[in-house]
Each structure stands twice: as structure tokens, then as C-alpha cells.
Amino acid sequence: MKTLTTGEIAKLCDVNLRTVIRWIDRGALKGFKLPGRGNNRVMVEDFIAFLNENGMPIPPELAGDNNRRVLVIDDEPAITRVIRRILRAEGYEVSVANDGFQGGTKLLQEQPALVTLDLSMPGMDGFEVLEFIRKTPEVVHTRVVVISALGDQELQRAKEAGADLVLGKPFNNDQLIGVVKQLIG
Amino acid sequence: MKTLTTGEIAKLCDVNLRTVIRWIDRGALKGFKLPGRGNNRVMVEDFIAFLNENGMPIPPELAGDNNRRVLVIDDEPAITRVIRRILRAEGYEVSVANDGFQGGTKLLQEQPALVTLDLSMPGMDGFEVLEFIRKTPEVVHTRVVVISALGDQELQRAKEAGADLVLGKPFNNDQLIGVVKQLIG
DNA sequence: TCTGATGCTGTCATAAATGTCCTAATTGCA
């Protein structure tokens, strides 16, 4: 059960901590108090409900836990078309990056729950992408499926670099659906 | 998630606070209300989009062009080294992107005041980068210097796509310093 | 040209919400 402190909420809402405490005291935001001095805690779901009730924007790092967005980073249209079709049919929201630049911008802007990553794209190093994701707070929780025709050795290296799962080419529909479901349900 | 109050917007636009509230009520400016009495907050990106829609000038403190950061997007280390050395000597803070992915992530994360862009990088379309910058509120005011060995025709096309200035290869130090100073002082 | 209608903005007063300090207590972390 993930909870938030008043300070965290203050930062997320870009509002003063004092104000958050007042929201809770007033009952506008549901929370509970710790036994000590009565420090406040708010459950994430209550916070999100609160944001929705008031038409306030939901910070991407919270929405990220339950979003269905998948970003496909691959330069071969034939591959991206197939992946998109398969994942859309499963109810995922799929966007495609055809090159490294799109990959970088869409990763940060859309903050997908999962990325499928082609390791060998021209002008771009897949391992660099893995390293970036694992060391960048905004996207550190992104699940990564590496898709590659490279040998087992490289795929193993990808796992060590932070890939959650690897998928050798060629793969079939069920394999793809399997790994995605395994990672983001 | 950075937000602005009505008062801050009023100062930025040199307009009365009452007027800002009316813009929001009327729907001209997208915002949301805090739960208390309904105090308004506007996300910075929405505000910038609003300014653009109405052809209003973007305050420098929001445009981020009061910083001295320059992003060099080029895959040739020989070139990036030279540019970095020259611009550092002029007091600019220089970061380098060796490929499209780095270019995309650093552009969004660092929000540089100026980008030097190599049009012809493997696995990445420079025109796509220009287009992205010009249609993305967070970076729309980034100055772009296109550096390319391509012919005049392509350089002209780059200008039309949104490049502020173009620089043919080869160029000398003074030319580079000249265009950068011209654009961000 | 004049007139009135219309719509946007500025001004003012007031009540309510939010921000700023402050200190002491709690909590997180090694």
C-alpha cells in the first residue's frame, strides 16, 4: 500500500506544504494520521481520486503505474506495424519511434509503461538507451523488452544493462503478448 | 509539474489579474482550480501554448533563452570537440549529443537556449528535429543553427523548416561565434 | 457624423485561501 506524505503531495501539486495539510484537515483530501504527532499519510488512490474530483492534472509519475502505453523503438516499418497491430489488439496504447531522436523525445514525453527496443538501429546504440532509462528518475520504472536478431551473448548483455526481458527475432505473436503481459499486465 | 498562479501570469503578460481570471473562465487559457476557493493554476506548457496561439511574446524567463546552454548535435567527435572548445571559450555551457537518442533526451531535459544541428546524421532526419522543435511548446523557442556540408538548396529548406541560421561546412571559429552571439548574445 | 450596443479591460473593496516563518516533534536512515 503506497502512501504519500504531505511534502510529496506539495511537490506534486506545486503547492505549499501548509496548504496540503489544510486540505486534509478540511476533509477535501482524504488521508490518515500516524499515531505519533499526527503526521499525515495519503493513499495514492485517494490522492488520484482527489485530483480527478477537482479537475487537476495527474502527475505522469503517478499515472505511470497503471498506464497501458507502449513505445515501440524500431526503424523497420514492417516490424513496427506488426508489433503495433498485435499490441493494439490486446488493448495497449501503442506509439512508434522510427529513429533515435523520436525514441528519446517520446520516451520522456509519453513516459510509457513499457518500451520495446531494437538493439541494432543505425546511428544509435541500444545499450545507451538502456543505460539512460535505468539512470533517469522520470523513466527508471519503465519496463524494457529488447528485441533483437543478435546472438545470445548480446541479449545476455542487454539483460545486464537493464532489460527486463529479451526477445530474439523472429518471434511470434504469442511470445510478444506473453512478455508484455508478464511485465505490465 | 511547474504551474503558474494568476498573479504570476498577470505580471508576465503585464495585464491585470482580473483579466487573467477572465481568460481562464472564458476557456481561452487552460487551467485548473485548487480545491479551496478555486484558486487557479496554469501549467507552464499550457501558458506557452496560449501565448503562441495569440501571437503574444514569450517572457524570457519562461522561454529559457536566458540561459547560456548550447546543445551540439553531431555524430562526428572531431566536429563536436571543435565546437565545444570554441563555445566554451566564449563562456557558453556546452553539452554534446552524439546521436539522435541523446539529441532527443538532452533537448528536453536541458532545454538549451541554442542547438547546433548536423542535418545529415546516420539514422536520423535533421528536418524531423527542426519540425519537432517548432511544434513542441517546451522547446519552441530554442534557437537552431544548422550545420551542414549540404548544398544551398538543402540549407534553404532547413531555414524554411525552422532553422534560425545555417552554417555551411567548413566554417571558421569566428563564423560560429558570430552566429551564436547573434542568436543568444 | 452621431448614437447606442457590445465586449474587453482596469479599478476597488472584501472575504477567503494560500504562502511564509517559526519551533518543537516526528520520521527516515545509517
Add this chain to the structure above:
DNA sequence: TGCAATTAGGACATTTATGACAGCATCAGA
């Protein structure tokens, strides 16, 4: 355990929403 960081709460300062009213353009029609 001990120390650093965070937090609650009061008191006070600042900002904000709102209604009412005035000024000022623009525009259509006489």
C-alpha cells in the same frame, strides 16, 4: 542509537476570487 531531514501547527503576511462599476475601443445603423 544518533543525526539529518521532514513535518505539524500557530501566527501573520500575501495573494487571490468575485461582484460591481467605469473606461475604452470597435461596429452597425440612422
